[in-house]
Amino acid sequence: MREVFQQSLDEVRVRLVEISELVSEAIEKATKAFGMSDVALAEEVIDNDPVIDEKAVALDELAIDILARQQPVASDLRTVVSALRISASLERMGDIAEHIAQLTRMRFPDRAIPKGLKGTFTKMGEIDVNVAHKLTRLLDTRDLELAEEIRNEDDKLDDLHVAVFEKVLSDSWQGEAGATVDATLASRYHERFGDHAVSVAKKIVYLATGDWVGSDDAD
Amino acid sequence: MREVFQQSLDEVRVRLVEISELVSEAIEKATKAFGMSDVALAEEVIDNDPVIDEKAVALDELAIDILARQQPVASDLRTVVSALRISASLERMGDIAEHIAQLTRMRFPDRAIPKGLKGTFTKMGEIDVNVAHKLTRLLDTRDLELAEEIRNEDDKLDDLHVAVFEKVLSDSWQGEAGATVDATLASRYHERFGDHAVSVAKKIVYLATGDWVGSDDAD
Numbered sequence: 001m002r003e004v005f006q007q008s009l010d011e012v013r014v015r016l017v018e019i020s021e022l023v024s025e026a027i028e029k030a031t032k033a034f035g036m037s038d039v040a041l042a043e044e045v046i047d048n049d050p051v052i053d054e055k056a057v058a059l060d061e062l063a064i065d066i067l068a069r070q071q072p073v074a075s076d077l078r079t080v081v082s083a084l085r086i087s088a089s090l091e092r093m094g095d096i097a098e099h100i101a102q103l104t105r106m107r108f109p110d111r112a113i114p115k116g117l118k119g120t121f122t123k124m125g126e127i128d129v130n131v132a133h134k135l136t137r138l139l140d141t142r143d144l145e146l147a148e149e150i151r152n153e154d155d156k157l158d159d160l161h162v163a164v165f166e167k168v169l170s171d172s173w174q175g176e177a178g179a180t181v182d183a184t185l186a187s188r189y190h191e192r193f194g195d196h197a198v199s200v201a202k203k204i205v206y207l208a209t210g211d212w213v214g215s216d217d218a219d
Numbered sequence: 220m221r222e223v224f225q226q227s228l229d230e231v232r233v234r235l236v237e238i239s240e241l242v243s244e245a246i247e248k249a250t251k252a253f254g255m256s257d258v259a260l261a262e263e264v265i266d267n268d269p270v271i272d273e274k275a276v277a278l279d280e281l282a283i284d285i286l287a288r289q290q291p292v293a294s295d296l297r298t299v300v301s302a303l304r305i306s307a308s309l310e311r312m313g314d315i316a317e318h319i320a321q322l323t324r325m326r327f328p329d330r331a332i333p334k335g336l337k338g339t340f341t342k343m344g345e346i347d348v349n350v351a352h353k354l355t356r357l358l359d360t361r362d363l364e365l366a367e368e369i370r371n372e373d374d375k376l377d378d379l380h381v382a383v384f385e386k387v388l389s390d391s392w393q394g395e396a397g398a399t400v401d402a403t404l405a406s407r408y409h410e411r412f413g414d415h416a417v418s419v420a421k422k423i424v425y426l427a428t429g430d431w432v433g434s435d436d437a438d
Contacts, residue, residue, distance in 0.1 A: 064300055071290040081283055081303065088307070168396050177387050180399040188407070 005076065008066045012083045015059045017140045019090045022052050024132035026097035027193065031125030034100050034186070035118075039108040045101035052094035056087045063087075075207070082203045086139075089196045093132070096193045103186055112186070114179035117167060124160050124190040127153050131197045138204055147201035154194035161191040224295065227285045231302045234278045236359045238309045241271050243351035245316035246412065250344030253319050253405070254337075258327040264320035271313035275306045282306075294426070301422045305358075308415045312351070315412045322405055331405070333398035336386060343379050343409040346372050350416045357423055366420035373413035380410040 026045050033041035063083050066072070072080055104112045113121050131153045138146040164187040167173060168180055175183065245264050252260035282302050285291070291299055323331045332340050350372045357365040383406040386392060387399055394402065 064296060067286060067300070068292045068296050073287045077283060077287050081286070084300065084303065085307070088304070165400065168400060173396055175396070177392050177394070177396075177399045180396045181384065181387060181403045184400045184403040185407070188404070 005066075005070050005072060008062075008070060009076070009079060012059070012063060012066070012080070013139065015055070015062065016083060016086055016090070017136060019052060019055050019059065019087065019094075020132070020136040020139050022048070022055065023090050023093045023097065024129065024136055026052065026094050027100075027125075027132050028129050030097040030100040030104075031128060033104045034112055035122055035125060037104060037108060037111050039105055042101040042104040042108075046098055046105070049094055049098040053091055056091035056094075059087045060084055079207055082207055086200050086203055089200045093193055093196045096189050096196070099189050100186065103182060103189075107182065112182055114175045114183045116173070116175070117164060117183055120160055120163055120167070121186060121190070124157060124187070127157050127160075128190055128193045131157075131194055135197045135200060138201060142204065142208060144205055144208055147205045150194075150197050150201045154198045157191050157194040161187050224285075224289050224291065227281075227289060228295070228298060231278065231282060231285070231299070232358065234274070234281065235302060235305055235309070236355060238271060238274050238278065238306065239351070239355040239358050241267070241274065242309050242312045242316065243348065243355055245271065245313050246319075246344075246351050247348050249316040249319040249323075250347060250409075252323045253331055254341055254344060256323060256327060256330050258324055261320040261323040261327075265317055265324070268313055268317040272310055275310035275313075278306045279303055298426055301426055305419050305422055308419045312412055312415045315408050315415070318408050319405065322401060322408075326401065331401055333394045333402045335392070335394070336383060336402055339379055339382055339386070340405060340409070343376060343406070346376050346379075347409055347412045350376075350413055354416045354419060357420060361423065361427060363424055363427055366424045369413075369416050369420045373417045376410050376413040380406050 026048060029041050030045045032038065033045065063080050066080050067077075106112070131150055134146045134150050134153070137143065138150070164183055168175070168183050173180075245267060248260050249264045251257065252264065282299050285299050286296075325331070350369055353365045353369050353372070356362065357369065383402055387394070387402050392399075
């Protein structure tokens with residue numbers, strides 16, 4: 001029984017890593033499309049989002065099946081319940097990549113990145129991609145140092161999010177209302193992506209150590 | 220055993236209703252504070268959000284305890300797993316009420332509602348409050364007509380969300396960048412509140428009927 005259960009847990013982990021890889025690919029393409037106004041790439045992200053959604057639903061079904069058949073208790077139970085929550089966060093991260101792609105498509109053939117913020121959004125996009133890769137590795141290896149690194153990257157995202165607002169509210173800002181809307185939404189999406197990654201990282205740390213690190217703003 | 224389990228399920232339901240009532244109160248105060256620039260009321264919402272968070276965590280612990288001790292299967296298992304997800308959505312709705320309150324506090328003593336959008340945001344606030352009340356009744360009574368009503372209210376929110384962007388992007392818009400940022404964020408918060416309510420409503424319909432109604436954009 002224990003062996004069967006271990007196999008089930010391994011399967012859950014493999015699937016979480018797979019979904020996280022798809023999310024990494026989505027955010028990589030979405031931020032690239034956003035930066036280069038590449039509408040074909042943006043549409044690829046939008047078209048692929050249902051794959052992430054389906055894989056998250058399938059993982060939930062597997063987790064519920066494990067609960068029903070193997071009736072785990074204690075830390076095993078928490079691992080399976082956490083998988084349900086992690087899959088919800090990953091699915092949401094995929095949605096955010098899709099939203100960034102939709103902004104790109106909506107503005108095409110114009111640029112979605114407002115003038116004067118190209119550098120900031122390039123940096124935010126790079127950090128989101130970096131965070132997604134670290135999260136995939138964290139889910140795969142359970143190397144908890146990666147959780148700490150994700151938190152640090154998220155702090156940088158928060159700083160850049162503030163910087164976007166400072167720019168938009170400064171005297172030097174000459175963007176029209178449309179550019180202000182785009183900057184506000186894009187910045188919020190990039191920042192939320194990091195929040196969700198931190199939320200997943202915390203759950204993994206909690207499973208490994210029993211320590212819950214601070215409050216959570218991303219479920 | 221069945222009787223004990225039924226008592227546990229009743230307890231879960233009572234607690235979900237209780238959290239939903241707190242969320243209703245939070246969104247009611249937050250939208251009122253937003254409309255009237257009432258910073259004291261906004262601070263009350265912000266101060267109370269941790270109570271919602273704690274009750275959601277306590278409910279999750281109860282659900283995990285039920286899974287461990289009573290090892291439900293089939294539809295009973297789905298009910299308990301759904302409670303975990305519903306509590307996450309309610310907790311997130313509380314966060315959104317807090318975000319609306321924070322916008323109010325950030326702009327005080329100025330008005331957070333940009334000129335020309337007072338009517339639209341008043342309407343969005345009323346619908347959010349309405350949705351929260353319907354959701355509480357749905358959780359309590361499982362009257363599935365309420366789920367349909369929540370979906371209809373959410374459609375209105377989506378229309379108003381589009382109307383905010385149309386206004387902001389129109390020639391008549393004279394708001395400065397700060398007003399545009401506020402309108403964008405506030406509209407997004409109000410609209411997301413409805414998405415989460417629809418997400419919860421769908422889960423309840425699914426539990427009652429086994430039918431999954433369309434895609435979900437709010438987890």
